[in-house]
Amino acid sequence: MFGVLLVISLAVLLGRDGPALRAARGAALAVTAPVEGAFAGLVRYTDALGENTRLRSETAALAADVARLRESRAEAERLRALVGFGDSLGVSRVAARVVGKDITRQTNFLTIDRGARDSIEVGMPVIDERGVVGRVVLVSARYSIVMPHQNTQFAVPATIELLDQDGIVRWDGTGYDRLLMEFVPKTEPVVPGQLVVTSPYSGVFPAGIPVGVVDTAYAARGRNDYVIYLRPSAPITQVRYVYVLRVRPSAEREALEAQARAPAGSDAGRSPAAPATPAAEPAP
Secondary structure, eight states: OHHHHHHHHHHHHHHOOOHHHHHHHHHHHHHHHHHHHHHHHHHHHHHHHHHHHHHHHHHHHHHHHHHHHHHHHHHHHHHHHHHHHHHHHOSOEEEEEEEEEEOSSSSOEEEESOOGGGTOOTTOEEEOSSSEEEEEEEEOSSOEEEEESSSTTOEEEEEETTTTEEEEEEOOSSOTTOEEEEOOBTTSOOOTTOEEEEOTTOSSSOTTOEEEEEEEEEEOTTOSBEEEEEEESSOGGGOOEEEEEOOOOOHHHHHHHHHHHSOTTSGGGSOTTSOOOOOOOOOO
8 A cells, every 4th residue: 555655646746847846856956965966076086096096006017017127128238248248258158147145244155057067167267247256166066156256265366457556356344345455555656446457467367357446545554555445346246147267277386376375394385296205225
């Protein structure tokens, strides 16, 4: 019965279009319009929030794509420079990728993905397209450990190229952004910006490989040589790909120099080529 009456009332309401009904409709719209507008604004706000979230996600994805593209381009440029530098060396070499870094202490080392099966041996020099990286100290079949220049046990004879002045470059363990060069007489005109390269007297590295650039130089009190700090040409924090140069240090030279450094009269100072004098034979 209620349903029938409701249908009849709706039919009568919709079928009549008198002034009173129109006034009632206008009043109803005046009451409901603000509420409807508020709900419409809430819907638009919710839609805007969703659109903003979607745009943020798309922006983050595009930023990640741009970062990957930049890294890929930088890596391609490094590899191109590495190949070009390697071609200019004229030395047999093996390209390798750095797969591990331990740069949290004074005895830092790098791990590369080439080893004995790639003809890599202990003592071979390691460089990248910018300059000296280090030398091989341990080798397995597929991997090698490299002692980088930023290791307190590393040292290399080097030359200030413009002055043709020799010295020794090492790391004193005080900062990853500098190397120490010593034994350069303080009478030499050493200034910042001068290039330091490997010396012809190095028994490991070929001559002329960049080591670093002079950053500061001063004569400490009581010393006759400069204290020179270099900016390394190839900071180990940036090394990704390297060349292992198939240059084998001379075992004969190393043995002879070790004997020269040994204290006089010690067994280490005896030449291996000179056998001990045999005892005299008894008289017949």
